[in-house]
Amino acid sequence: MAEHPLFTPCPLAPAETGGESRPLFAPGSFCRPAGKETVAGLGLPHPHDWNPADEDWRLPENWEAILKAAFRDRLRKYRSLRVFMDICVRCGACADKCHFFLGTGDPGNMPVLRAELLRSVYRGEFTVAGRLLGKAAGSRRLNAAVVKEWFAYFYQCTECRRCALFCPYGIDTAEITMIARELLLELGLGINWILEPVANCARSGNHLGLQPQVFRESVRTLCEDIRDITGVNINPPCDEKGHEVLFVAPSGDLYAEPGIYTFMGYLMLFQAVGLDYTLSTRASEGGNFGLFASAGLARKVNAGIYAEAERLGVRWILGGECGHMWRVAHQYMDSMNGPAPAGLETPRSPVTGTVFRHAASAKMIHIAEFSADLVHHGKLRLDPGRNESLIVTFHDSCNPARAMGLLEEPRAVLRAACTHFVEMPENTIRERTFCCGSGAGLNSDEILSLRLQGGLPRGHALRHVQRRNKVNTLACICAIDRVSLRPLAKYWAPGVRVAGLHELLGNALILPGEGERRLNLRQEPLPGAPGYPAEPFL
Amino acid sequence: MSGRRILPSEASLWPVFARRREEIARRWLERLYAAYPPKAAAFIASLADPFANPVGDRARRMAGAFVRVLASPRPGPEEREALAEALEDWMRLRAVQTPSPEEAVEAFFAMKAVLREFVPSCGEGGPAAGDLREAETRVDRVILEAFGSYVRCRETLLAIRAEEAGRRTAPVPPAARKAGGGRP
Numbered sequence: 097m098a099e100h101p102l103f104t105p106c107p108l109a110p111a112e113t114g115g116e117s118r119p120l121f122a123p124g125s126f127c128r129p130a131g132k133e134t135v136a137g138l139g140l141p142h143p144h145d146w147n148p149a150d151e152d153w154r155l156p157e158n159w160e161a162i163l164k165a166a167f168r169d170r171l172r173k174y175r176s177l178r179v180f181m182d183i184c185v186r187c188g189a190c191a192d193k194c195h196f197f198l199g200t201g202d203p204g205n206m207p208v209l210r211a212e213l214l215r216s217v218y219r220g221e222f223t224v225a226g227r228l229l230g231k232a233a234g235s236r237r238l239n240a241a242v243v244k245e246w247f248a249y250f251y252q253c254t255e256c257r258r259c260a261l262f263c264p265y266g267i268d269t270a271e272i273t274m275i276a277r278e279l280l281l282e283l284g285l286g287i288n289w290i291l292e293p294v295a296n297c298a299r300s301g302n303h304l305g306l307q308p309q310v311f312r313e314s315v316r317t318l319c320e321d322i323r324d325i326t327g328v329n330i331n332p333p334c335d336e337k338g339h340e341v342l343f344v345a346p347s348g349d350l351y352a353e354p355g356i357y358t359f360m361g362y363l364m365l366f367q368a369v370g371l372d373y374t375l376s377t378r379a380s381e382g383g384n385f386g387l388f389a390s391a392g393l394a395r396k397v398n399a400g401i402y403a404e405a406e407r408l409g410v411r412w413i414l415g416g417e418c419g420h421m422w423r424v425a426h427q428y429m430d431s432m433n434g435p436a437p438a439g440l441e442t443p444r445s446p447v448t449g450t451v452f453r454h455a456a457s458a459k460m461i462h463i464a465e466f467s468a469d470l471v472h473h474g475k476l477r478l479d480p481g482r483n484e485s486l487i488v489t490f491h492d493s494c495n496p497a498r499a500m501g502l503l504e505e506p507r508a509v510l511r512a513a514c515t516h517f518v519e520m521p522e523n524t525i526r527e528r529t530f531c532c533g534s535g536a537g538l539n540s541d542e543i544l545s546l547r548l549q550g551g552l553p554r555g556h557a558l559r560h561v562q563r564r565n566k567v568n569t570l571a572c573i574c575a576i577d578r579v580s581l582r583p584l585a586k587y588w589a590p591g592v593r594v595a596g597l598h599e600l601l602g603n604a605l606i607l608p609g610e611g612e613r614r615l616n617l618r619q620e621p622l623p624g625a626p627g628y629p630a631e632p633f634l
Numbered sequence: 635m636s637g638r639r640i641l642p643s644e645a646s647l648w649p650v651f652a653r654r655r656e657e658i659a660r661r662w663l664e665r666l667y668a669a670y671p672p673k674a675a676a677f678i679a680s681l682a683d684p685f686a687n688p689v690g691d692r693a694r695r696m697a698g699a700f701v702r703v704l705a706s707p708r709p710g711p712e713e714r715e716a717l718a719e720a721l722e723d724w725m726r727l728r729a730v731q732t733p734s735p736e737e738a739v740e741a742f743f744a745m746k747a748v749l750r751e752f753v754p755s756c757g758e759g760g761p762a763a764g765d766l767r768e769a770e771t772r773v774d775r776v777i778l779e780a781f782g783s784y785v786r787c788r789e790t791l792l793a794i795r796a797e798e799a800g801r802r803t804a805p806v807p808p809a810a811r812k813a814g815g816g817r818p
């Protein structure tokens with residue numbers, strides 16, 4: 097029995113790294129915790145004010161019992177969790193695959209050690225052998241220091257699943273992180289950057305807390321910009337019943353550059369193909385920060401989409417460029433909030449007739465699929481020369497790439513819309529893509545240098561193609577990326593700017609009835625137009 | 635150090651450095667890696683793929699370019715440019731990894747000790763001693779540049795932080811966007 101891998105001490109157990117990892121809560125190394133009001137507002141247990149840098153986290157008196165009961169409950173509920181706890185053979189194949197380990201050099205960020213933080217407690221508290229053999233079996237009992245380590249390291253994981261790709265047993269450390277964060281929430285320990293957007297969603301339907309009139313006003317302003325650029329008037333239906341498609345974008349695309357240009361691209365695309373769609377102020381959030389906190393909050397945030405699709409009587413749902421929305425839509429939505437309302441049908445492109453059978457259950461597809469299908473069938477009139485000044489590379493966002501294999505679709509659109517497209521090195525793209533370092537709710541300013549360390553592997557590959565191929569544009573299909581890759585590129589590859597796929601498509605798209613195009617969607621002169629600079633946009 | 639032996643007083647050090655460039659780089663890399671916890675350092679030192687191991691890649695390029703400049707009697711523009719690029723890449727990394735400039739440049743000082751390990755003992759006044767002084771002066775210059783580079787990277791970091799904070803607290807209101815505000 098003692099030879100079974102489960103009962104041998106992990107060669108890399110956290111205790112073994114003693115002194116190797118950095119102090120847990122140095123300034124700039126942790127996210128601001130969610131305050132009492134936010135936690136209480138969401139109806140979560142033990143709301144209290146606390147500070148990770150303090151010695152005393154003001155945990156509830158019976159915190160050990162709460163945590164053990166919650167852990168036991170999750171082990172019962174999720175068979176995968178028990179399997180992940182039991183089967184790791186500590187081969188180390190995942191150890192050097194995490195961008196946070198590669199960027200920080202902190203062994204505590206090796207996925208195997210991250211998971212070991214939970215696994216050691218599982219052994220110590222829930223297995224007989226672990227209890228009997230103690231440290232010799234790599235097991236630990238719960239104590240306050242363990243809780244602190246959990247908070248430190250499970251909030252240094254972006255749930256990107258890169259490690260899972262290399263694990264011969266398919267152990268998904270991202271899911272272990274999800275559970276650990278859920279357990280911490282039971283003690284009132286969460287971060288503001290995640291829970292505040294979730295609270296906003298509960299109040300106004302989107303992470304940013306945009307009120308319906310602000311949402312409408314933002315869309316109207318972007319339509320004015322489109323008119324200024326193309327001469328074409330677009331008036332997107334909003335909250336209207338009786339349309340074929342409900343379009344849901346991440347709210348970040350209505351808020352700041354460069355997301356707003358991507359949103360303009362969506363609207364132009366729908367105009368170009370005459371899509372019968374509506375926007376909704378109630379389903380005004382495609383993203384889901386609840387996913388980064390707990391399954392319960394993910395379900396709550398997501399529920400609005402089906403409810404609104406049903407209320408508006410649409411036939412299917414189209415999602416904007418978002419990464420984790422994709423993961424929710426394809427992996428959790430129909431089991432969390434499904435089955436989908438009876439009126440919904442398997443998505444079918446009204447332009448090409450393509451039926452998206454993989455979405456037969458969820459009834460929702462990603463806009464990159466929709467556009468790639470249009471490109472494939474030659475349904476878009478494009479002038480890629482308008483993107484002539486851009487040498488583009490593509491960042492595969494973790495969730496679309498690894499959660500559902502959305503790999504070729506964005507590339508097909510880029511190749512059609514741009515004249516220069518180059519790939520970053522093979523082992524940094526597609527399924528093996530490196531995270532932006534800011535996913536899963538970690539894109540907060542407090543930890544900027546930690547995020548940039550996590551973003552090193554991506555930045556390193558980007559710098560390489562910038563030097564080798566003169567790449568000046570990093571395209572992506574995720575709203576968090578559009579925000580977080582900006583500082584990443586500014587730091588690791590200054591001069592490269594970030595654009596959404598549909599911004600680039602919108603530049604190239606020839607709209608029916610448009611006037612002479614002189615400006616791109618950022619209202620900069622197009623190549624060959626008056627005012628076009630000799631050194632474009634760098 | 636096995637390489638220590640008496641050098642004829644009229645001989646130059648440059649051929650010695652040139653011949654043992656790789657060994658010098660390896661020794662200095664050990665000092666660079668010492669900044670990392672042993673488990674991480676072992677990995678950084680061992681994996682060759684530049685994109686699977688970006689820290690190792692930057693460290694190796696740094697050491698290679700540094701030693702090339704030190705080992706040449708008159709480093710040309712190509713060697714200097716390679717050093718500038720490698721130094722920039724390395725310090726950019728260190729500037730986010732450590733908030734302490736002392737820690738970030740510490741390993742560069744160690745280069746002098748490393749060089750001396752490879753210097754056959756030579757008299758005070760001969761050409762070899764002059765070469766050593768010249769090499770050490772170059773190390774000093776690289777230390778200065780490393781420090782400057784660290785400071786510039788930290789300034790970039792601050793600028794990015796300020797810009798991001800501004801974006802967070804001030805959503806671009808539609809009217810301001812219309813007026814051209816908030817555009818990059």
Ligand code: SF4
Nearest residue numbers: 184186187188190263
């Ligand atoms: S690759 Fe899988 S089995 Fe191997 S150490 Fe990592 S999680 Fe464990």
Ligand code: SF4
Nearest residue numbers: 194253254256257259
């Ligand atoms: S899921 Fe991603 S961030 Fe988390 S441990 Fe694995 S590789 Fe690291």
